[in-house]
Amino acid sequence: MAEATKKAFVTGHPIKHSRSPRIHGHWLAKHGIDGSYQAIDVAPRDFAEFLATLQANGYRGGNVTIPHKEAAFALVDRRDQAAEEIGAVNTLWFEDGGLWGGNTDDHGFAANLDEHAPGWANNGPAVVLGAGGASRAIIHALKQRGVRDIRIVNRTLARAEELRHRFGAGVSAHAMAAADELLGDAGLLVNTTALGMHGNETLSADPTRLPDHAIVTDIVYVPLETPLLAAARARGLRTVDGLGMLLHQAAPGFERWFGVRPRVTAELRSLVVADLVPKA
Numbered sequence: 001m002a003e004a005t006k007k008a009f010v011t012g013h014p015i016k017h018s019r020s021p022r023i024h025g026h027w028l029a030k031h032g033i034d035g036s037y038q039a040i041d042v043a044p045r046d047f048a049e050f051l052a053t054l055q056a057n058g059y060r061g062g063n064v065t066i067p068h069k070e071a072a073f074a075l076v077d078r079r080d081q082a083a084e085e086i087g088a089v090n091t092l093w094f095e096d097g098g099l100w101g102g103n104t105d106d107h108g109f110a111a112n113l114d115e116h117a118p119g120w121a122n123n124g125p126a127v128v129l130g131a132g133g134a135s136r137a138i139i140h141a142l143k144q145r146g147v148r149d150i151r152i153v154n155r156t157l158a159r160a161e162e163l164r165h166r167f168g169a170g171v172s173a174h175a176m177a178a179a180d181e182l183l184g185d186a187g188l189l190v191n192t193t194a195l196g197m198h199g200n201e202t203l204s205a206d207p208t209r210l211p212d213h214a215i216v217t218d219i220v221y222v223p224l225e226t227p228l229l230a231a232a233r234a235r236g237l238r239t240v241d242g243l244g245m246l247l248h249q250a251a252p253g254f255e256r257w258f259g260v261r262p263r264v265t266a267e268l269r270s271l272v273v274a275d276l277v278p279k280a
Contacts, residue, residue: 006035006137008257011050015041019272023250026271027262034259037062047071052097054092058176059258061093064101069133076101086136086251087166090249093256097133105137108249109219110145115248115264116240117215124187124213127150127179129204133157135192135218139167151186151206153179183209191218206230218242222276243272 010112011022012224016039022038042050047068052074054061064072072077072089077098083089086142089101113120128135131154142150154160160173174182183189183205195204205228207216221242229239247264255261 005058006033006258007057007059008037008067008253009037009040009059010037010042011042011047011062011068012065013043013067015065015195018065019246019275021251022275023247023268024113024254026268027254027260028258030232030261031258031262033258033260042068042264043083044068044071048075051075051092053095057237060259061091061253063253064092065091066133069193072101075099082106082140084139086140088133088136091256093253101213102252103137103173104252105134105245106141106144106260107252108245108247109138110141111248111264112242112244113215113217115241115244117238120188120215121145121147123215124211125165126188126190127151127153127182127186127205129153129175129179129189129191129195130193131156131163132192132272135163137191138172138190138219139163142175143167143170143228151182151269154194155183155243179205183207183214184211186210187214189214189216189228189232191220191226194220203231205226207235209236210237212236215240219245221246224273243269243276249270 021037021039028035061126069088069090078100080102083101083103084101091102093100111279126142128138129151147172152160152163155176157175164171164173191204193204212225212229215238216226217240217244218226220226224241232239251262
């Protein structure tokens with residue numbers, strides 16, 4: 001009997017905007033794998049039932065995005081270390097008879113900077129804008145790579161304080177009013193907020209305050225060059241857009257479901273960039 005098609009998915013609510021099917025579809029074709037990866041819209045009230053029926057429906061696992069990452073964290077049987085420390089799950093797979101949850105966002109963030117700004121972790125203090133779910137993965141990645149001074153800046157100071165307590169030594173919390181002063185000796189500026197997305201184009205921080213050696217990265221990738229990155233580039237600083245984080249975070253899950261570790265290539269990036277351009 002022929003082996004059944006290997007199936008994986010990405011779920012969120014909404015989910016039609018996701019570029020993950022394009023990424024995984026490219027890798028499936030590249031490696032000649034008889035598999036599928038589809039986007040499935042699941043409302044929050046239906047999420048627990050959706051997870052409970054995954055194996056019966058033939059899925060090897062999948063990705064989880066907004067608003068289900070915290071719910072997935074609570075519902076899986078076991079979690080990897082990254083998910084435990086970040087407090088959210090973005091990757092699911094079956095192992096040893098149970099449903100596992102992991103988080104690959106930290107890997108995606110670090111791998112993107114490794115590719116486009118080698119040596120970034122030794123560049124000095126890091127300023128992280130925002131204290132939402134995405135910032136947890138960024139802070140975890142920074143700590144894993146040995147960054148000793150991580151400054152969280154957020155409109156609501158209490159949210160930043162929560163993350164300071166969660167991640168401990170080397171992490172400090174600050175209100176937005178302190179941003180300019182904190183940038184003076186920072187070697188890395190990371191925007192994890194929605195500022196900079198289409199329709200929300202307020203500058204999240206002033207990169208002219210940064211020293212000449214600083215690197216600026218934005219996890220937003222629509223648009224590919226956010227106002228923050230454009231201002232940093234005009235200032236002559238190294239910049240890294242957010243698309244590489246999306247591409248690199250996808251690779252570990254693909255390996256778990258389909259048995260091959262895929263590469264993030266210029267071909268894949270070009271394919272997804274073309275998909276980001278609004279259709280006429």
